Amino acid sequence: MGKVTGFKEHDRLSAPYRDPLERLTDFDEIYTDHDSDRLATQASRCMDCGVPFCQSPDINPLNARSGCPIHNLIPEWNDLVYTGQWEDALHRLHKTNNFPEFTGRVCPAPCEGSCVLGINSPAVTIKNIEMAIIDRGFLEGWVKPNPPSSRTQKHVAIVGSGPAGLAAAAQLNSAGHQITVYEREDRIGGLLMYGIPNMKLDKKEVVNRRVELLRQEGIEFIVNADVGDGTNGTVAVSDIASQTDALLLTTGATVPRDLKIPGRELNGVHFAMDYLTANTKSLLNSDLQDNQYINAEGKDVIVIGGGDTGTDCLGTSLRHRCNSLTNFELFPSPPSK
Ligand SMILES: Cc1cc2nc3c(=O)[nH]c(=O)nc-3n(C[C@H](O)[C@H](O)[C@H](O)COP(=O)(O)OP(=O)(O)OC[C@H]3O[C@@H](n4cnc5c(N)ncnc54)[C@H](O)[C@@H]3O)c2cc1C
Numbered sequence: 001m002g003k004v005t006g007f008k009e010h011d012r013l014s015a016p017y018r019d020p021l022e023r024l025t026d027f028d029e030i031y032t033d034h035d036s037d038r039l040a041t042q043a044s045r046c047m048d049c050g051v052p053f054c055q056s057p058d059i060n061p062l063n064a065r066s067g068c069p070i071h072n073l074i075p076e077w078n079d080l081v082y083t084g085q086w087e088d089a090l091h092r093l094h095k096t097n098n099f100p101e102f103t104g105r106v107c108p109a110p111c112e113g114s115c116v117l118g119i120n121s122p123a124v125t126i127k128n129i130e131m132a133i134i135d136r137g138f139l140e141g142w143v144k145p146n147p148p149s150s151r152t153q154k155h156v157a158i159v160g161s162g163p164a165g166l167a168a169a170a171q172l173n174s175a176g177h178q179i180t181v182y183e184r185e186d187r188i189g190g191l192l193m194y195g196i197p198n199m200k201l202d203k204k205e206v207v208n209r210r211v212e213l214l215r216q217e218g219i220e221f222i223v224n225a226d227v228g229d230g231t232n233g234t235v236a237v238s239d240i241a242s243q244t245d246a247l248l249l250t251t252g253a254t255v256p257r258d259l260k261i262p263g264r265e266l267n268g269v270h271f272a273m274d275y276l277t278a279n280t281k282s283l284l285n286s287d288l289q290d291n292q293y294i295n296a297e298g299k300d301v302i303v304i305g306g307g308d309t310g311t312d313c314l315g316t317s318l319r320h321r322c323n324s325l326t327n328f329e330l331f332p333s334p335p336s337k
């Protein structure tokens with residue numbers, strides 16, 4: 001624990017997002033630059049709890065919530081950031097987390113909901129600190145391709161390149177197996193690429209950077225490869241299975257939840273993923289110049305559902321310059337504070 005009285009001396013101060021009126025004019029990330037001094041102060045609020053509920057997914061008797069599902073060593077890297085040892089903090093972060101630049105941006109941060117300090121004071125800004133550690137790691141050149149020193153001559157095929165497929169690929173590759181990832185889309189990343197919009201997770205700078213690193217570590221990626229029974233242009237799963245020692249299916253969910261209600265069939269009613277995927281594809285292909293997306297400009301938009309997906313549709317509609325926007329949500333509004 002860096003500073004014994006840090007949590008008594010300092011209030012929680014989250015990293016600000018870009019000004020709303022400015023960020024609505026583009027699809028760039030909403031985050032601002034990291035402020036190392038402020039982050040060190042925030043890290044000093046960590047109490048290095050004897051039982052750190054932040055990093056414990058299963059044993060949280062305080063309430064029904066539980067901490068980090070991948071057991072991030074949170075108090076350790078909080079302390080290292082407080083004492084200015086950023087590279088060591090990066091090593092501790094990578095011990096449990098293949099892709100902190102993704103989780104630092106878009107994880108819902110159950111760690112903060114479980115932080116013991118949160119009992120009588122706002123929680124430690126764990127997610128901000130995580131993102132700053134990995135971003136600095138890339139900036140300083142500390143994150144480098146780390147291919148395995150020897151190969152096992154075992155070949156593993158992975159179908160689907162979302163976070164599940166990528167994490168499996170990274171782990172199995174580091175154990176020395178030869179990995180091929182098959183993806184039916186034209187870009188790697190699953191919902192990291194075509195679900196979560198660019199303003200929350202940049203595709204070129206952040207997602208592609210990690211995919212390139214994995215490629216340099218020896219992982220082979222094959223896009224536009226829809227794995228199926230071998231008919232209708234699909235790649236036969238039987239062929240893949242016969243050429244590999246193991247086959248992983250990490251294909252995600254894909255199937256949307258429909259609302260079977262009168263009017264559902266009308267023009268202008270879309271599934272969120274059709275809207276979000278086409279928008280990101282058009283953004284990356286042509287900076288939205290090809291008109292290959294559903295444009296909400298000037299429209300009165302209704303978004304049904306107020307979770308991550310609904311929020312992403314709100315943010316995208318606003319950036320399209322919709323005329324009005326109404327969001328329906330089952331649950332009551334969250335408290336204002
Ligand atoms: C709009 C949206 C926003 C979200 N925002 C957040 C967020 O902010 N924070 C958060 O923690 N979670 C968020 N999520 C949830 C998160 O994205 C998912 O839980 C996560 O992506 C699931 O990972 P996955 O690898 O299992 O599947 P996916 O990411 O769905 O990846 C599966 C991949 O498999 C490919 N595939 C499927 N079938 C085949 C086939 N037959 N052949 C070849 N490839 C195939 C698909 O094309 C896809 O690329 C969001 C989800 C959505 C939809």
Ligand code: SF4
Pocket residue numbers: 045046047048049052053054055074075078114115116117124126
């Ligand atoms: S629960 Fe909060 S205060 Fe305790 S170790 Fe984790 S981050 Fe630090």
